[in-house]
Every structure is written in C-alpha cells, then in structure tokens.
Amino acid sequence: MGQQMTSGTMSLRGVAKYYRNPNGERMAALSPLDLDIAASEFVCLVGPSGCGKTTLINLLAGFDQPSCGSITIDGKPVTKPDSERIMIFQDYGLYPWKSALGNVMFALEAKGVAKSEAKATALHHLEIVGLKDSAERYPHQLSGGMKQRVAIARALAASPQVLFMDEPFAALDAFTRLRLQDELLRIWQEQQPTVVFVTHDLDEAIYLGSKVILMAPYPGRLRKIVDIQLPRPCDRTDSVFAAYRRELFREFQLVHEEAMDYAI
Amino acid sequence: MNIGFQKIFSHLVPTVGLLGFISLWQFAAGFYPPVQLPGPLDVLRALRELMTDGVLFSHISISLYRFFSAYLLAVSIAIPLGLFLGSYITARRAMDPLLQVLRPISPIAWFPLAVLWFGIGNAPAIFIIFLSAFFPMLLATIDAVRQIPAIYLKVAANFGAGKMMVFLRVVIPAAFPGIMVGLHIAVGTAWIHLVAGEMLGAQSGLGYLIVDARNFLRTDWILAGMLVVGLLGLAIYRAMRQLEDLLKRRWGGV
Ligand SMILES: Nc1ncnc2c1ncn2[C@@H]1O[C@H](COP(=O)(O)OP(=O)(O)O)[C@@H](O)[C@H]1O
Ligand SMILES: [Mg+2]
Numbered sequence: 001m002g003q004q005m006t007s008g009t010m011s012l013r014g015v016a017k018y019y020r021n022p023n024g025e026r027m028a029a030l031s032p033l034d035l036d037i038a039a040s041e042f043v044c045l046v047g048p049s050g051c052g053k054t055t056l057i058n059l060l061a062g063f064d065q066p067s068c069g070s071i072t073i074d075g076k077p078v079t080k081p082d083s084e085r086i087m088i089f090q091d092y093g094l095y096p097w098k099s100a101l102g103n104v105m106f107a108l109e110a111k112g113v114a115k116s117e118a119k120a121t122a123l124h125h126l127e128i129v130g131l132k133d134s135a136e137r138y139p140h141q142l143s144g145g146m147k148q149r150v151a152i153a154r155a156l157a158a159s160p161q162v163l164f165m166d167e168p169f170a171a172l173d174a175f176t177r178l179r180l181q182d183e184l185l186r187i188w189q190e191q192q193p194t195v196v197f198v199t200h201d202l203d204e205a206i207y208l209g210s211k212v213i214l215m216a217p218y219p220g221r222l223r224k225i226v227d228i229q230l231p232r233p234c235d236r237t238d239s240v241f242a243a244y245r246r247e248l249f250r251e252f253q254l255v256h257e258e259a260m261d262y263a264i
Numbered sequence: 265m266n267i268g269f270q271k272i273f274s275h276l277v278p279t280v281g282l283l284g285f286i287s288l289w290q291f292a293a294g295f296y297p298p299v300q301l302p303g304p305l306d307v308l309r310a311l312r313e314l315m316t317d318g319v320l321f322s323h324i325s326i327s328l329y330r331f332f333s334a335y336l337l338a339v340s341i342a343i344p345l346g347l348f349l350g351s352y353i354t355a356r357r358a359m360d361p362l363l364q365v366l367r368p369i370s371p372i373a374w375f376p377l378a379v380l381w382f383g384i385g386n387a388p389a390i391f392i393i394f395l396s397a398f399f400p401m402l403l404a405t406i407d408a409v410r411q412i413p414a415i416y417l418k419v420a421a422n423f424g425a426g427k428m429m430v431f432l433r434v435v436i437p438a439a440f441p442g443i444m445v446g447l448h449i450a451v452g453t454a455w456i457h458l459v460a461g462e463m464l465g466a467q468s469g470l471g472y473l474i475v476d477a478r479n480f481l482r483t484d485w486i487l488a489g490m491l492v493v494g495l496l497g498l499a500i501y502r503a504m505r506q507l508e509d510l511l512k513r514r515w516g517g518v
Binding site for chain 2: 091106
C-alpha cells in the first residue's frame with residue numbers, strides 16, 4: 001500500500017459536535033473528547049445507536065467539521081475528505097451505472113491514472129476481494145456481500161492510509177458478515193492501513209479491533225477504551241475472547257440501560 | 265385459471281372493448297347524417313382517399329419534421345439548463361420566480377406572439393411545440409439532479425474526483441433516469457401541442473388537415489386526421505418507452 005512508517009496517525013483534542021434540536025436548543029451529538037489512534041491500528045467504535053459513532057467517523061473522514069476542538073492526521077488538520085482516507089458505507093455507495101470493474105476504476109481515474117493502467121490495477125484489487133470473475137457485473141447483479149467487497153476493492157485501489165468503515169457489514173446476513181470480517185482482517189494484516197470501524201456488534205468489535213472504544217449516548221461520549229490482545233484472526237470460542245466479551249458486555253449493558261432510561 | 269387461458273383472456277378483453285366501441289359508433293352513426301357523424305367505415309374510406317394522392321403523407325412528414333426539430337431543440341436547451349440549475353442553488357433561486365410564472369401559461373397562449381415574432385410557416389408551430397416540451401424536460405432535469413443520492417457525491421469527493429469528472433461521470437449518469445422520465449412526459453405534451461399549433465396558423469401538417477377539412481365540411485377527413493394523430497402519437501410514445509426500458513435495464517436498480 002506504499003505508506004510511510006508513521007502514516008495514518010490520528011489525534012483529536014477537545015473535539016465536539018453540536019446540533020440544534022427543533023426547539024432551537026443545543027444538543028451534543030458528541031461532547032468534547034480527546035483520542036489518539038496510532039498508525040496501522042484497528043480501532044472499533046461500538047455503542048448503541050445515537051451515541052455519535054457516525055458523527056465521529058464523519059468528522060475523522062473530513063465529511064463534517066467539529067463544532068470545536070482539533071483533528072489532525074499525521075500532524076495535518078483535517079478540513080476535507082482525502083483520497084488517502086477512504087470511507088466505506090453500510091449501503092456501499094456503488095455507482096449503479098458502472099460495472100464492478102468500472103466502480104473500482106473510478107477510484108483510480110479520479111487520481112488521474114490512465115484507463116488501461118487503471119483497468120489492470122482495478123482487476124488486481126477485485127482479485128484481492130475474490131471478485132475477479134464478477135468484474136463485468138453491475139451492482140444490481142451482485143449480492144450485498146459482493147457489493148461491499150466491490151466497495152472495499154474500490155477503497156483499496158486508492159491505496160489509502162486510513163480506512164473508515166461505518167457499520168459496513170450491518171446489512172449482511174450473519175454468515176457473509178463472518179466471512180467478510182476474516183477477509184478484512186487479512187487485508188489489514190497484508191496492507192496495514194489504519195482502520196476505524198464502527199459497529200454496534202460487540203463480538204464483531206472484539207474479533208476485529210486491536211482497540212475497542214465503547215461509546216455512550218445522551219450526550220455522545222467515549223465510555224471505555226479496551227486494548228484487545230488477541231492473535232489475528234482469533235478464535236471466537238477462546239476463553240480470552242470470552243473474558244474481553246464479559247468485560248465489555250457488562251459496560252455495554254450499563255450503557256444500554258442508561259440509554260433506555262433516557263429514552264423513557 | 266391456467267396461464268394459457270389467462271394470456272388469451274388478457275388479449276381478448278381489449279379487443280372486445282375496441283370492437284364494442286366501434287359497433288356502438290357504427291350504430292350511433294346510423295342516426296346522424298355523415299356530415300355530422302360519419303361511421304367507422306366512412307372514416308376508413310376517407311383515410312384511403314387521403315392516402316392515394318400522397319396528401320396524407322406530406323402532412324404527416326411535415327408534422328413529424330416540426331415535432332422532431334422542436335423536440336430536439338427543447339432537449340438541447342432544457343437538459344443543459346436543467347443540469348446547471350439543478351447543480352447551483354443560487355442560479356435555481358434566481359430563476360425560480362420566472363419559471364413559476366411561465367410554467368402555468370399554456371403554450372397555445374404564446375401563439376399570437378409567436379406569429380408576430382416568427383411570421384407564418386413552420387416557425388410558430390415549432391415554437392409552440394418547443395415550449396410544450398421544454399418545461400417538463402427542464403423541471404424533470406432539475407429534479408433529477410437535486411435527487412441524486414448524497415452518497416454518490418460523497419464517494420466522488422472522497423476519491424478526489426475533479427469538478428469535471430464529477431459532473432460528467434457522476435451527476436449526468438445519476439440524473440439520467442430522472443431525465444428520461446422528463447423526456448417521456450415531453451413526448452406526450454409536445455405531440456398534443458403539435459396538432460394545436462398547426463390548427464392555429466400553419467398551412468400544412470396534420471393539425472391543418474383537420475381544420476381544413478372542417479372548412480369543406482369533410483367530417484370524415486376530420487376523423488381520419490384525428491385517427492392518424494392518435495396512432496402516430498401512440499407509435500412515438502411506444503418507441504420512447506422501448507428506449508426508456510432499454511436504458512433502464514442498462515441502469516439496473518435505479
Ligand atoms: N445532522 C444532524 N442534525 C441534528 N442532529 C443530528 C444530526 N446528525 C446526528 N444527529 C444527532 O446526533 C446524535 C448522534 O448521531 P449519530 O452519530 O448518527 O449516532 P450513531 O451513528 O452512533 O447511531 C443523535 O442523537 C442524532 O440524532
Ligand atoms: Mg450511525
């Protein structure tokens with residue numbers, strides 16, 4: 001993936017995001033937080049809906065600006081999206097008028113890569129996600145899992161230092177989800193991008209993340225950060241896995257209960 | 265019901281409906297002189313009469329010429345303008361009051377001005393048809409651009425696509441299905457106004473044929489002209505739909 005040693009290091013200082021609710025009151029989607037993410041780290045953001053996961057990842061990706069505080073990546077402030085940092089969405093964001101190949105080529109042509117070279121590179125990335133044979137198919141001819149693979153191939157084709165993923169597997173069936181988790185881990189190990197991965201599934205977070213950040217809503221905030229020391233890929237039935245699961249689950253339940261209380 | 269029977273039945277119903285209407289027409293025509301209401305057979309005879317000396321075909325070809333030139337003119341102005349107004353909110357806001365006022369004015373109301381400006385001949389009719397196609401196309405194109413899912417543009421921005429690339433490779437294809445809808449609607453409105461435009465001032469074409477037949481009290485020719493207008497309109501509409509289906513299939517889920 002050709003990145004330098006320290007690339008994809010993120011630093012957040014006093015970052016918050018406020019919205020006005022319909023009554024004109026200021027609501028904190030994200031209350032001020034500090035956070036550091038090291039290069040090539042795999043960070044999972046997990047928490048109940050409304051806790052600010054999407055808000056946070058959109059700020060990191062430069063799609064939105066914080067109300068206060070600063071976000072820097074490799075020392076440079078984040079002001080707009082960048083092809084060094086690619087977002088992968090739950091609903092794929094593929095162009096329906098382009099084939100799988102055309103969608104992946106888009107990433108390269110946007111960088112000014114010549115068509116023939118873009119095609120070869122795109123095919124290579126489709127091969128990485130196991131879709132070389134479906135290169136000519138259009139998104140509506142692909143299953144959800146295949147669509148997300150195309151989106152991953154498209155992201156990889158841009159050789160990003162950072163991958164942002166907002167609940168990328170949430171719409172997929174359980175079996176496909178497990179397979180894509182393994183594929184993502186393999187890609188992460190081979191290419192070592194920094195990954196920020198949003199999920200509301202605790203098991204998914206522990207299975208993937210080298211660091212799991214538990215968030216809580218009302219207002220959105222960081223609740224607990226746990227470093228996961230497990231070999232990758234790990235055994236989901238392993239006792240260490242179960243220990244992490246217990247530790248996070250207790251906290252997760254508390255967060256959920258508080259969220260429920262708040263909702264009632 | 266089995267499939268075969270259902271299929272026959274589904275063809276049978278419209279045929280019976282049509283035959284029923286024609287018989288009713290024939291029956292009703294028995295009560296009136298042909299000048300007031302000619303029967304279906306009279307109309308067929310009139311059609312053959314009009315066809316023999318090539319009169320009908322010259323009317324048809326001039327009408328088609330006006331229709332297609334006006335339609336293509338509308339396409340070539342409405343779509344670029346719609347893409348522009350759809351993309352730039354300030355431009356859209358600036359144009360909005362004008363569009364809101366112009367839109368409810370029937371293209372026919374422009375006729376006196378059209379004659380003053382363009383004289384007689386093809387131009388006023390083409391102008392009327394142009395107007396009738398222009399607004400549906402423009403509004404559909406503006407809507408199509410505005411309804412492009414934000415995620416398409418987000419993705420393009422994320423990969424660092426330039427302005428030109430976003431416009432040509434994302435905005436236009438993403439808006440395309442919506443623009444097709446406008447093109448489709450415009451075929452209908454343009455065809456309707458073709459006849460109206462030709463009835464008002466032209467010296468040729470299907471609309472003129474109908475008005476002229478009235479001057480000679482050739483009611484059978486009037487109905488023959490109307491029949492041709494209906495059938496041709498249907499044919500053009502069908503052709504457009506085929507084109508639309510073809511493109512939709514290519515576009516998949518959208
Ligand atoms: N554009 C917005 N306008 C107003 N409120 C918003 C907006 N985006 C998010 N919020 C609010 O911010 C909070 C966090 O939302 P979000 O980041 O989408 O949470 P999550 O992704 O964890 O489900 C929610 O309460 C949501 O209603
Ligand atoms: Mg979310």
